[in-house]
Amino acid sequence: MVKWKTKISDSTDEGTSVRGYSLEELVGKISYAEMVYLLLRGKLPTAEEGKMVDSILVSVAEHSIGTPSIMSARTAASGSGSFVQGLAAGILAIGEHHGGxxxxxxxVLQENLGKTAGDVVSAFSAKKxxxxxxxxxxxxxxxxxxxxFKLAKELGIFGSYCNFALELEKELEKSQGKKLCLNVDGAIAAIISEMGFHWRVAKAFFVIPRTAGISAHVIEELTEEKPxxxxxxxxxxxxxxxxxxxxGK
Ligand SMILES: CC(C)(COP(=O)(O)OP(=O)(O)OC[C@H]1O[C@@H](n2cnc3c(N)ncnc32)[C@H](O)[C@@H]1OP(=O)(O)O)[C@@H](O)C(=O)NCCC(=O)NCCS
Known part of the structure; x- marks a missing residue:
């Protein structure tokens, strides 16, 4: 039998530990943002990193009713009458074009740091x-x-990944002939790279907070609108x- 393995948590008769810390002890001592950092990174954040993650979670918790995730969530809730189905439908609309x-x-940032921004943009343009x-x-x-980015500077987190992301923005403007701003997904990508997160973790920093916004919309749909x-x-x-x-018959 091949055993499932995990380094994240363990639950026994004596209690639950998360990343080696007693869950009971964490409750009331660390913030939700610090807990998210602990789960995703495997260690507790510094005070500055905790504040940064908290700000990231706030920044993308909600945006507007007109986004694919909220439209999907409200439509699914409207048809199903179910909170969980509405929430799941909203999350499923998050991806490469919206929020992901x-x-x-x-x-891109982690694999190309050290290359020139111009080369990276040209490589993407060449592939269309x-x-x-x-x-x-x-x-x-x-x-x-x-x-x-202002907060990242104040907290001493802003560094080479954030600078590289801004250089790419300038090069993209040159190559496309119009401003294509570094959006919030890109900003979060740069900041979490500064904090040592693997690129694979990035979507979690959108999905986790947006779950709160989607929940609010699903509840509004279920309580204030007709089925x-x-x-x-x-x-x-x-x-x-x-x-x-x-x-023809
Ligand atoms: C967000 C996004 C979907 C908006 O798309 P849009 O409304 O079509 O964008 P615009 O009308 O401003 O610009 C369209 C033109 O700019 C180009 N363009 C837009 N974003 C681009 C990008 N990230 N890289 C290169 N070119 C881009 C498109 O190729 C398009 O050119 P075309 O009309 O010749 O096809 C688009 O910018 C995108 O796909 N970005 C990358 C994914 C992303 O970051 N998504 C998260 C959004 S918060």
């Missing part, structure tokens, strides 16, 4: 691929990036298929 670009961006963590549906400058309230009226979509086909 941090993973690709952190990979978008650089993850840049551009936004609404913003030309993402205010959340500005705030998180099946989310549907499209015929004026809201366009049928582009054929009509009047004959079965």
């Amino acid at each position: 670009a941090g993973e690709g961006c952190a990979k 691929e978008r650089l993850p963590g840049y551009g936004h549906k609404v913003y030309t400058t993402d205010p959340r990036t500005h705030k998180l 099946f309230a989310k549907r499209l009226e015929s004026s809201e979509y366009e049928y582009t298929g054929e009509r009047g086909k004959n079965l």
Whole structure:
């Protein structure tokens, strides 16, 4: 029999330990942000890192009803009447184009630090691929990036990954002929890279906090809207298929 292995936690008759610390002792002593850091990184953060993670969690907890995750969550809640189904549907809409670009961006930063920003942007252009963590549906400058980088500087966390991310932003503007801002996913990717997180962890820093925002929307849908309230009226979509086909029988 091959045993499952984990270094994260253990639960026995004597209690539960998380990353070697007694869960009971952690309760009331560390913040939720510090707990997230402990779980994902395997060690407790410094005070500065804890504050940084807390700010990241706040920055992406909610954005607007018009995002794919919230639209999906509210639609699923409207149809199913279920909190968990609505929440799961919202999370499933998070990915490379919405909320999940941090993973690709952190990979780019961690694998290319030391190369010139121009070379990295040219390599993406040559493949006709978008650089993850840049551009936004609404913003030309993402205010959340500005705030998180300001805090990262104050907390002594801002360093070569953040600088590299900003150099890439400048090079992308040159190559595309228009500003494609370092968005919040990209900013978080740079900051967590500074704190030593593997790029694979990046999406967790969006999904964990956005779960709170999605939950609020699902609860609002379930308590303030009628069941099946989310549907499209015929004026809201366009049928582009054929009509009047004959079965020929
Ligand atoms: C966020 C995003 C989906 C917005 O897309 P959009 O509304 O089509 O963006 P815009 O209208 O401002 O710009 C479109 C043009 O800029 C280019 N562009 C946009 N983002 C780009 C990026 N990250 N890298 C390279 N080129 C990019 C597109 O190729 C497009 O050119 P085209 O019209 O010739 O195809 C897009 O910027 C993107 O895919 N970014 C990377 C993924 C990401 O970071 N997602 C998280 C968003 S918070």
